[in-house]
Amino acid sequence: MSDASDDILAATYRALCEHGYADLTMQRIADRSDRSKAALHYHYDTKEDLLQAFLDDLLAQFESQLDCEATDPGKRLDQFVEAVFDPAREGGQRFPVALLEIKAQAPYHQAYRDRLAAVDERMREIVSDAVRDGVEADQFASRDPDVVARFVVTLISGAHAREVGLGEEPAATRSLVEEYLDETLDRDGGSD
Amino acid sequence: MSDASDDILAATYRALCEHGYADLTMQRIADRSDRSKAALHYHYDTKEDLLQAFLDDLLAQFESQLDCEATDPGKRLDQFVEAVFDPAREGGQRFPVALLEIKAQAPYHQAYRDRLAAVDERMREIVSDAVRDGVEADQFASRDPDVVARFVVTLISGAHAREVGLGEEPAATRSLVEEYLDETLDRDGGSD
Numbered sequence: 614m615s616d617a618s619d620d621i622l623a624a625t626y627r628a629l630c631e632h633g634y635a636d637l638t639m640q641r642i643a644d645r646s647d648r649s650k651a652a653l654h655y656h657y658d659t660k661e662d663l664l665q666a667f668l669d670d671l672l673a674q675f676e677s678q679l680d681c682e683a684t685d686p687g688k689r690l691d692q693f694v695e696a697v698f699d700p701a702r703e704g705g706q707r708f709p710v711a712l713l714e715i716k717a718q719a720p721y722h723q724a725y726r727d728r729l730a731a732v733d734e735r736m737r738e739i740v741s742d743a744v745r746d747g748v749e750a751d752q753f754a755s756r757d758p759d760v761v762a763r764f765v766v767t768l769i770s771g772a773h774a775r776e777v778g779l780g781e782e783p784a785a786t787r788s789l790v791e792e793y794l795d796e797t798l799d800r801d802g803g804s805d
Numbered sequence: 806m807s808d809a810s811d812d813i814l815a816a817t818y819r820a821l822c823e824h825g826y827a828d829l830t831m832q833r834i835a836d837r838s839d840r841s842k843a844a845l846h847y848h849y850d851t852k853e854d855l856l857q858a859f860l861d862d863l864l865a866q867f868e869s870q871l872d873c874e875a876t877d878p879g880k881r882l883d884q885f886v887e888a889v890f891d892p893a894r895e896g897g898q899r900f901p902v903a904l905l906e907i908k909a910q911a912p913y914h915q916a917y918r919d920r921l922a923a924v925d926e927r928m929r930e931i932v933s934d935a936v937r938d939g940v941e942a943d944q945f946a947s948r949d950p951d952v953v954a955r956f957v958v959t960l961i962s963g964a965h966a967r968e969v970g971l972g973e974e975p976a977a978t979r980s981l982v983e984e985y986l987d988e989t990l991d992r993d994g995g996s997d
Contacts (some may be wrong), residue, residue, distance in 0.1 A: 635827055710912055716970030717905040720898065729970050764960075764985070767978055770970070771963030778908030778921050778962070786959055793956070 618666065620646055621656060625667045630707040634714035639663070661722060664715070668728035672735060679739065686747030690794060693739050697769055698787040706776065713777045736769065737762040747798065754799035761797060765790060810858065812838055813848060817859045822899040826906035831855070853914060856907070860920035864927065871931070878939030882986055885931050889961055890979040898968070905969045928961065929954040939990065946991035953989060957982055 624646030625637075632641055639660055643650040657663040678696040683689050719726040740762035747753035772786035795801065816838030817829075824833055831852055835842040849855040870888040875881050911918040933954035939945035964978035986992070 706912065710909060713905065713909040713966070716966060717902060717909055719970045720902055720972070726970070726972060733967075733971060760981075760984070763977070764981055767963035767967065767981060768956075768959050769963070770966040771959035771961070774905070774908060774962040774966040775925075775959065778911045778918070779925060780912070780918060785955070789952075789956055789959060792952070 617648075617652075617656060621648065621653060621663070622667050622670050624648075625663060626708070629667075629711040633707075634711050634718065637711075661724060664722075665724045665728060668715075668725065668732075672728070672732050675732065676735070686743040686750065686752060687800060689743040690740065690747075693736075693743070694787065694790055694794075697736070698772070698783050698790075709773060710777050713773065733766055733770075736766050740765045744798065747800075752800070754797070756797055761794075764793060764797075768793070809840075809844075809848060813840065813845060813855070814859055814862050816840075817855060818900070821859075821903040825899075826903050826910065829903075853916060856914075857916045857920060860907075860917065860924075864920070864924050867924065868927070878935040878942065878944055879992060881935040882932065882939075885928075885935070886979065886982055886986075889928070890964070890975050890982075901965060901968050905965065925958055925962075928958050932957050936990065939992075944992070946989070948989055953986075956985065956989075960985070 621642070624642050627645040628637055628642045631645070632638075637660065639653050640650050642663070643653050646653075653663070657666065675696060679689075679692055683692060715725055716729060719729055737759070741758035744753060744756060744758035744761045748755050748758070768786055768790050772781075772783045775781040775786065776783050813834070816834050819837040820829055820834045823837070824830075829852065831845050832842050834855070835845050838845075845855070849858065867888060871881075871884055875884060907917055908921060911921055929951070933950035936945060936948060936950035936953045940947050940950070960978055960982050964973075964975045967973040967978065968975050
């Protein structure tokens with residue numbers, strides 16, 4: 614990704630945290646960057662185009678938090694839970710709020726829905742691959758990897774909605790996810 | 806509740822389905838009722854006041870779908886799942902969208918957050934009471950009722966966010982909830 618894109622997407626993140634999705638404008642994003650609104654439009658035609666690139670970048674950032682070298686299935690699950698529930702990000706609770714607004718807009722923007730679906734599919738893939746490998750290696754009890762993955766991503770979706778709608782700490786769901794994985798896969802807590 | 810309130814809250818539901826939360830105005834609610842905007846303001850000072858009453862009514866409607874006469878814990882759980890995943894309501898997928906918008910606004914409206922928390926607390930109470938009774942009657946395996954309840958409501962929050970954000974059928978989560986309850990409580994499917 615070019616420096617310009619990096620800078621614009623970082624400004625988008627800051628503007629989303631400050632104004633939310635509904636009040637996000639190209640001008641407000643420009644105000645949070647070193648670039649003019651015209652310069653933004655040179656890279657992205659519309660706010661929707663920019664948001665698509667932003668959501669793609671979010672997925673890339675999530676991937677970068679996962680250590681592809683890890684081979685132990687238990688370690689991979691632990692790392693996934695860590696990346697989901699303790700993302701290295703500034704902006705506190707305001708970003709989850711903006712992201713929930715974007716989810717609420719998804720029925721009207723197929724491009725958002727596609728990106729959100731890509732993130733969800735990637736999360737399900739990481740969990741189901743790790744479960745499959747762990748079951749094959751006799752480290753985990755025999756379970757359907759896709760069912761386990763679906764449980765985990767649904768709890769994660771719930772954690773997000775509850776953080777915003779109820780002000781509930783995501784840690785409350787994190788411990789549910791860990792307990793579920795330990796019990797379902799018959800493993801003892803984290804593997805490190 | 807008075808006829809006027811009934812009529813206004815029904816108009817609010819229709820206006821929310823049509824315009825979403827962000828574009829909801831007292832005028833638009835009046836347009837969907839037989840009353841003037843001034844008449845609406847006679848009952849509710851602001852859009853926020855009206856929305857509070859609307860969320861209170863939503864909880865009351867949910868309660869009314871549950872049969873308080875049922876004593877069998879398994880039947881009560883089945884009935885709860887039915888009320889959550891198959892609510893008798895018009896408007897299709899548009900109401901869940903509006904409700905997710907309201908959840909995204911909750912950090913800025915304590916009154917919304919209080920109402921959403923009341924619905925959630927009531928749901929947790931129904932599940933944990935049924936689990937507690939079923940464990941005491943030796944119908945269910947011994948589990949912590951509060952943990953089971955938390956698991957269930959988090960899956961339900963997830964189902965809502967996924968229905969809107971990903972276009973996923975709530976039935977996908979419904980079967981997860983049923984599977985979770987059956988396995989965790991060691992019971993065989995529904996009890997009827």
